[in-house]
Amino acid sequence: MDKVHFGIDSLVFRDQTIFGFGWLFHALEEVATLSLRLVSADCQEVYDISVEHGKPRSDVQDSYFASPHSLNSGFVVYGGCAKRIDQITRLSLVGNLASGDRFEVTVSSACLTNLDAPNACWSHALLLHRTKSFLRRGWSLIKQGQFAALSDKARRHLRANHRGSEVSVDAIVHGLTLGGPGKSVLVIDHDLGGGANQYRDGLVADRLSRGATVLVLSYQVATLNHMLLIYGRQPGRRYSIPGLSFVHDLAHRIRFDEVIYNTAVSFVRPEEIPDLIIALKAHHNPFVTMLLHDFFTVCPSHFLLNHQGVFCNLPEGKECRECLQKNQQGFATLFQLKNIEHWRASWGKALSAADRIVTFSNSSLQLLSRAYPQLDLSHAETLPHKVAHFLSEPLLPSDVTALRIGVVGHIAYHKGAKIVQDLAREIARRDTSIQIVVFGTLDANCPERIVTVTGSYKQAQLPELIRDHGVNTFLFPSICPETFSYVVQELMELHCPVACFDLGAPAERLRNYSKGLILREQGASVVLDALIEFHRKIYSLPTTRAIAAEDAA
Incomplete structure (x- = not known):
């Protein structure tokens, strides 16, 4: 065309x-x-x-x-x-x-x-092409003054085009022997960024403070390559390895005292990860912790979105099997067997072998229990993340008279990009003065007169940005059951009014929050009406009918 x-x-x-x-x-x-x-x-x-x-x-x-x-x-x-x-x-x-x-x-x-x-x-032509693309995008960000976004893209560009050195099992064993007699910890985690990687960084720092050597098994999507990151007495080292067989061989040569599953989203042949965990448990009986940052242990579609892009609510039997066969979402297609019974059997064994299962909300534990009704979850515990980024003093909006909706984060499809787009179009259809400000990025085309997108920002800047843009009511538009959501917790810490759909951990917390609203439907008209009423109620503003009656008097 x-x-x-x-x-x-x-x-x-x-x-x-x-x-x-x-x-x-x-x-x-x-x-x-x-x-x-x-x-x-x-x-x-x-x-x-x-x-x-x-x-x-x-x-x-x-x-x-x-x-x-x-x-x-x-x-x-x-x-x-x-x-x-x-x-x-x-x-x-x-x-x-x-x-x-x-x-x-x-x-x-x-x-x-x-x-x-x-x-x-990696050919010079490919690397040159990628670099030219980065420079074009970088120059556009510089012209817009988006320096935080430029810095983030630069880090990701450098990491994506650095596969790390090739290494042998002997070299790893020799290096660990030179490092001393401390404990060895293996962490399984993706390389996609975000909250899960931040949590992993905390785990690594904690284990290093105890004198351990930490090995992180990861997968680099940009190079389609398994990676092994080693942290110890020397600065972090990054190696390219041929696959999971390398870790199996390594486990026969060294003792892993602890294995931590953070997440395996994005790994090729992900069904082999639970087999690896079970094999490692059999080698030296390490202490195994399984962390539920997402629902990958439940389904290859780790946001629990079905083939139509809607939260599936964990259907039973035939419906679940047919969905996985039709599901074209990228991470789901990496499991090429497309057999949900095989998936749950493998991950169920890994969960059973774990010494500890950690979820970050009660809703996540409930969904895990529904997926594995026969699983003994007595070793599971719920430990919400701690958020200490802001002072606890309330953030007072600069203007409350007119509804100005805030959305925080990198808003892709599963985070509610279509919801924001539809809401903006409904505002345009009604020809109201309501505005939306996205603090981050938005993967959707919206009317510019209604939606302002700030681009990436540093976390400490959020309170000031909220004041500068006059936002007074927040929408958390995610269409999947989040396992925690730092964004919602941060907004609660700032005492901001927040609305979300009746899904996952955000709804669990906002139910008991005096400035929280649970939206029952996702239709743009219903959402907009609910936000208008929420804004009036929170700030004790008169309704349109009351204003009209006062004017008539």
Whole structure:
């Protein structure tokens, strides 16, 4: 289609897994959904992987400033298929427009780097292409004064293009022997950033303070490579390893005194992680802790979103099996068996082998119990995160007369990007003066006169930003059951009014919060009405009817 514009910044394939990012927009219409399609050589099999679309790309907007859809054109794709890349003959991006029309554009094979090829390595051309893309985006951020976002992107760019040194089991064993007789701790964790990685950093610091050596088994999505990070007497070292077999071999040579499962979201062949935990437990009986930062132990769709992108509420039997077969969300496609009984059996054994299970809310423990009704959870405990970023004194909004809605965080689809978009459009439809301010980023195209997006910020800046933008009522729009939510806790610490849907840990806490509101429906009109009434009630403002009666008198 000549009205569809797109570009591929990076697309790499390894071990039946693909990762890429770029941009795509239609000149006249909004793109509603987007998928990457892989077609087998015999054209008998088609694999569609959902693409996270709608991410801000100011560099693309600079080049296509006349198009209203160029800003939120960025996309990221990550997922698996059951074929080797030499068995795939066609790649394309397929999607639906807001009008309902479908489109498909071919992705050239020249855009793809096959890391499974003999003697494959990161080519200079690929690294140069990625660096040019980073510089283009970086210059756009500099022009907008988004220095916090630029710093964050720089860190991620450097990490994504550094695979770490190759290493042997002998070298690791020798290095640990030189480090002294302290305990060895293995942490299993992703490399995606966010709250789970922050929690891991705290774990590493704590164990180091006790004299232990900490090894972090991770997976780097950008390079499609398993990583081993080692922290001890020397500064952190980062190594590329061939796979989980490396850790099995290592466990035969050294003793792991403690194994901590933080999360394995994004790992290829994730069903092998519980087998690893069970094998490690059998080797030297380490103390095993399982942490529930998400619901990956329950389902490969770790936000518990079904194939339609809606919270599934853990259905039973046939419905659950059929959903996993149809689910095209990237992380879900990494489990290529697509058999929920196999998944729960494997993770159930790991949970049973654990000495300790930690959840961060009662709602998470309840969902875990529903998924595993036969599991003995007597060794499970609920320990909410501690938030000590702000002083506990109330934040007084600079203006309460007009409703000004705040949304905090990096708002992707599961965090409620569509909710914010629909709410903004409902405000525009009613032609009211209500404004929305997103403190962070938003993966959706919204009316600029209604929605302001600040971009990334440092955590300590949030109170000042709230005052500067005159926000007085907050919406936490997540459509999945969060296991905790630092954002909600931080807003409560600031004594801000907060509304959320009846899902997960946020709803659990806001029920007992004097300035909390539980929204029963997700429709934009109902949400807007509820927020208007919530704002009036919190600030003791007169209703429209009362104002009219006073004027008449």
